[in-house]
Amino acid sequence: MTAREDQDKLEAQFAQWRQYVQRRRELLPSDADELEDHLRGSVDELVAAGLSPDEAFLVAVKRMGSLDELSREFAREHSERLWKQLVLTGETGSPVADTRSRRDLWAMVICAAGAVASVKAPALFGLSFEDDSSFYARNFTLFALPWLAAFLAWRRQARRPLIGILVALFALGAVAGNAYPLADKSQSVVVTSIHLPIALWLVVGLAYVADDWRSSRRRMDFIRFTGEWFIYFVLMALGGGVLSAFLFNTFKAIGIVPEEFISHWLLPCGATAAVVVAGWLVEAKQSVVENIAPVLTRLFTPLFTAALLAFLVAVVWTSHGIDVEREALILFDLLLVVVLGLLLYSLSARDPLAPPGLFDKLQLALVVSALAIDVLVLLEIAGRITDEYGSTPNRAAALGENVILLVNLAWSAWLLLTFIRRRTPFAALERWQTGYLPVYAAWAWIVVLVFPPLFSYV
Structure with missing residues (x-):
């Protein structure tokens, strides 16, 4: 590799680092400038000492002392092997990290409990899973996704205007899912049940990117979050299935059939809580699922x-x-x-x-x-x-x-x-995909809001 290519690659790494740093709400632009100057100075010293530009950049980041936690989070978002070896090793024990982890854990528990309460609340008004299946089919994501969005908005320290937008969009979804006079077996029920989760998941994406919704990189981060969330959710669903089978057969062996408990409590409450828990796991354990x-x-x-x-x-x-x-x-x-x-x-x-x-x-x-x-x-x-x-x-x-x-x-x-x-360049493909996400959101909302009256609620 020529010296010019080495320098171009190094500048790309600086750009990637600066883009990440600028997403941190607690750092001002002047802080980012000072941080980059410090990083460049360290890299220059290490290159002069005989290291390659790649090695110098990685070692300089590791040596940033009080910014170790920032370095670790940056490493979690980038799956290169050297980042994990140089930055993620020995990350436990930081008082700041431990405090933040505990706060995130309690926020997750509160939001998961809110999701469980939401899915059981309709039973207080006489709605059951057996007799009102279409209601639960339309509304299941409304029980869980607002709480996942709340957890992400809290973690991102979302501003009040964004919180207001999130509340309005979820309220619009609740109206669209319940205000129309749809028969249980109508095609509009099926269409709404499929498209409302898509529309609401992209609302969750708005909570995830917070004030950086114009950033292509942040939208790509949400795509990564979606894939990792899905993996965790499926793994928890498989574990929940094993737990349900174990409970059913062990209690049945002593003459107790816990079918009602499993169908009315364990499965719906576990599924809604798992939506929030999976999001927390992605945020807390990215270094595991990235592999x-x-x-x-x-x-x-x-x-x-x-x-x-x-x-x-x-x-x-x-x-x-x-x-x-x-x-x-x-x-x-x-x-x-x-x-x-x-x-x-x-x-x-x-x-x-x-x-x-x-x-x-x-x-x-x-x-x-x-x-x-x-x-x-x-x-x-x-x-x-x-x-x-x-x-x-x-x-x-x-x-x-x-x-x-x-x-x-x-x-x-x-x-x-x-x-x-x-x-x-590869960036053009990435920008195209992230820029297309609003198209999916717009179409999902059109189907949910316009199609039922357009086709006379059939």
């Missing part, structure tokens, strides 16, 4: 690529069209969302300075395969809407979602191709 999530992404990306290619070959070979009934639409949309999730999370976990490699080409194949399936589904949906079947809430929602995904996947494929050919 798991990228491995899962690299494992499932080739598997999904092979599955999509096999499906496309089967479609061409058999000349069969795609069934676009409700279950099939949900399945194909879920498939495309999983593909998009794999792409997003692999981008969030990738070193932005690394050159294009084999995995990037594999991602391009995955995106192109998903794009081809999206086109096939769109053609089938458009054909059904224009023929004698007409439009329904399911088909209209699926049509809009597939158009939105088509635009995203098409431009993502182009950016991946140009990145692989070294004509576009």
